[in-house]
Amino acid sequence: MPDNVLKIERRTQSWNGVTVEDVHEYANGRVLHSMLYETETRLTVNLEEVGGLTEPRLRESQACPHEHRANHMAIIPRGMHLWGFAEDLRYCRYGILLFDLPLLQERLEDEFVSQPFDEPRLRFMDPRILTLVRMLIDIPMDDSSSKLLGDSLTAGVFALLSAGHTEVREGKKLAPWQVRRVIEYMREQLPRQIELRELAALVGQSQWHFCRAFKASTGMSPYQWQLEERVNMVRRLLVQSDAPLEAVAEATGFNDSMHLIRTFKRKAGQTPGAWRRQNKIT
Structure with missing residues (x-):
């Protein structure tokens, strides 16, 4: 452990050729x-700092x-070797994205551009990337239902x-047949x-173009659309069967009943149990 560093906690997940570490x-x-991961191309994002101000150093x-x-x-x-420094640090949280x-x-494919990753760029800020x-x-962690997200x-x-x-333009809409x-x-x-x-390949677009075009066409991201449909599946199972929530969760792609309850309540405004009692077919 480096001098004056008491503890480091990490949480890691990967999507789409990018490993994300909290x-x-x-x-x-x-x-x-x-700094970590010298053998990888990476982006670091400072999320919180208490005490001294953090800074990246080339030397x-x-x-x-x-x-x-x-x-x-x-x-x-x-x-590239990089150093992390702070004069009187108590706590910091940062995200690291490792790019394969x-x-x-x-x-x-054609949308891939590597030049911005050839040279270091320190202490810049982009609120869109931060979000x-x-x-x-x-x-x-282990939320398999968030793959599209x-x-x-x-x-x-x-x-x-x-x-x-360069300005990132709004996505053009998909053709009706593509939707x-x-x-x-x-x-x-x-x-x-x-x-x-998979979805981008159906219409012959890059992932980024497809994602923006789908939202421009439907008002929802692919993840939001899929989640809405899965919640609709839950509604049908709740009113058409007496299956326990664990079985409903498994049938609709949720990790477990607690994951289902949290998501359903956020979407429907009430728990699955309360919704079932109000809408159950008798």
Whole structure:
């Protein structure tokens, strides 16, 4: 453990060629240590800091030349050594996104741009990326039902980083036949968790373009659409059977009954049990 670092906690998940790590570091005083994952291309996002202000350093004894900004970010190319420093740190939380560039190139094809990851970029800020990263690290561990969500968010982060300072335009709508084809496929596959690349391939688009075009066409992301349909499946099972919630959860792709209860209450405004009592067919 580095000097004055008391404890480091990590939580890791992966989607779509991107590994996302939520890191909590507890310290007591001056901290200076090597940043993690030198052999990977990565993005670090400062989420919270208590005590001293954190900074990335290209050299151990040389301060970062860029002014501190809340929720600052850094792009770090593979093979580059970076140091993390804070004068009087008590706690910091940061997200690390590790990019499997060969896999992303295979999946994104013509949309893949690697140049923004060739040089370090320190202490920049992008509120759109911050929002996506916060959503990623908030996805519960082992939540298989969030596959489409994780795929979509990681594709979005990579697209925004690849665009650099170029404006990311609003997505064009899908053609009506494309919407029908995707929705029919998603319905046929329920409750299986579909990967974003499957849906994009149906209409011959990149993941990022498809995700934006689908939302522009339907008003919902692919994940939101699929979740809404799964909740509708729950409603049908609740009124048409006496199956216990564990069985309903398994049949509709939720991890367990508690996961089902939380999601259903958020969508319907009441628990499955209360909804069943009000709507049960007698």
